[in-house]
Amino acid sequence: MQYPEPIAHLIDSFSKLPGIGRKTAARLAFYILDMPEGEVLQFANALIDAKRELQYCSICGNITQHDPCDICTDETRNDEQILVVEQVRDVVSLERMHEYHGKYHVLHGVLSPMEGTGPEDLNIPSLLSRLQDEKIKEVIIATNATAEGEATATYLSRLIKPAGIKVSRIAYGLSVGSDIEYADEMTLMRALEGRREIR
Amino acid sequence: MQYPEPIAHLIDSFSKLPGIGRKTAARLAFYILDMPEGEVLQFANALIDAKRELQYCSICGNITQHDPCDICTDETRNDEQILVVEQVRDVVSLERMHEYHGKYHVLHGVLSPMEGTGPEDLNIPSLLSRLQDEKIKEVIIATNATAEGEATATYLSRLIKPAGIKVSRIAYGLSVGSDIEYADEMTLMRALEGRREIR
Numbered sequence: 001m002q003y004p005e006p007i008a009h010l011i012d013s014f015s016k017l018p019g020i021g022r023k024t025a026a027r028l029a030f031y032i033l034d035m036p037e038g039e040v041l042q043f044a045n046a047l048i049d050a051k052r053e054l055q056y057c058s059i060c061g062n063i064t065q066h067d068p069c070d071i072c073t074d075e076t077r078n079d080e081q082i083l084v085v086e087q088v089r090d091v092v093s094l095e096r097m098h099e100y101h102g103k104y105h106v107l108h109g110v111l112s113p114m115e116g117t118g119p120e121d122l123n124i125p126s127l128l129s130r131l132q133d134e135k136i137k138e139v140i141i142a143t144n145a146t147a148e149g150e151a152t153a154t155y156l157s158r159l160i161k162p163a164g165i166k167v168s169r170i171a172y173g174l175s176v177g178s179d180i181e182y183a184d185e186m187t188l189m190r191a192l193e194g195r196r197e198i199r
Numbered sequence: 200m201q202y203p204e205p206i207a208h209l210i211d212s213f214s215k216l217p218g219i220g221r222k223t224a225a226r227l228a229f230y231i232l233d234m235p236e237g238e239v240l241q242f243a244n245a246l247i248d249a250k251r252e253l254q255y256c257s258i259c260g261n262i263t264q265h266d267p268c269d270i271c272t273d274e275t276r277n278d279e280q281i282l283v284v285e286q287v288r289d290v291v292s293l294e295r296m297h298e299y300h301g302k303y304h305v306l307h308g309v310l311s312p313m314e315g316t317g318p319e320d321l322n323i324p325s326l327l328s329r330l331q332d333e334k335i336k337e338v339i340i341a342t343n344a345t346a347e348g349e350a351t352a353t354y355l356s357r358l359i360k361p362a363g364i365k366v367s368r369i370a371y372g373l374s375v376g377s378d379i380e381y382a383d384e385m386t387l388m389r390a391l392e393g394r395r396e397i398r
Contacts, residue, residue: 003262004252005264006245006249006253006264007249009241009249010245010246010249013238013245016238017230018230019223019226020227024218027217027218027288029249030287031216032246032249032250033250035215037250039212039215040246040250042208044243044244046208046209046211047231047239047242048243049205049209050206050208050209050228050231051231051232051236051239052236053205054205054206054232063202064203065203089229092202
């Protein structure tokens, strides 16, 4: 016996998602069968709405229901700073801290020669045009603390610095609440390099 | 910044699925945004179709597009044997081996006092009525090799045996291809108990 067609299709759909193999997809599909019909409809509509109603902001690349996005049009925010992140989810994480009041720019990826992602695949041209048009004083690069994130930060800083704009990188170091005992060597090295005088 | 509403709804929907937390749900939702619209529509339709077009067979509890299911109506299958499983996915796994040609019965769960699942929550009454109506000679219990699966097997066998029907349990032992070195004690004990003479 194969699965009946409707469940086979649903398993196929689930298994197209990242990190979901055939077995998990089957488990999820059977879970759907036992959900109330109302919730399944909600799920189906959520999929369609998310795809149809959302777009990327033409200025910063953030996700939004209307272009340009709320952050780009917010006049209370400091338009002299642009914080560059890899992905939209990073914007949400940074906004959660309520400490940064400048603008953002989402690259939608990082440079990765291994995966064939070059500068032309990233949201870099619109960043450069923002730097020309706007009165930006500082670009803060908040790519991830990975080899690719580092390479992207270096690439961007070489591109932007000649224009006379300050380029900074967020700090590396011990995570708050973490133990030195369990920290890896690279993190400890960076934490030591980035040490600050106690006054 | 919170997520825009459409993506927040989609994250909510994903995080209702078993084993998917908020972070994975966000990752999946953003993946949907980057999928072609056609595929997203397919996914949405698959959800609705699976929910609307499928039902449980009124005889065996297997999943089907038409009641009774293909296996119950298949006259080439041996109707003297019923193989009892916990869930629909087990039927699919067993059918994949192409060696069993009897009928099935899906319990939709196991007895679990810890989770408050009693016999009245399982698809047992229809199994008992099948045993009265049909000419069943053997009930093969293929619940999982867990404490709950075992308890359910014992419960069913005490219920069915008095009717003079043979009740069997699938064998425990080493998985094919597995190492004794890595097998747990319970499995080894059961493998030893279930040893068979080599002729």
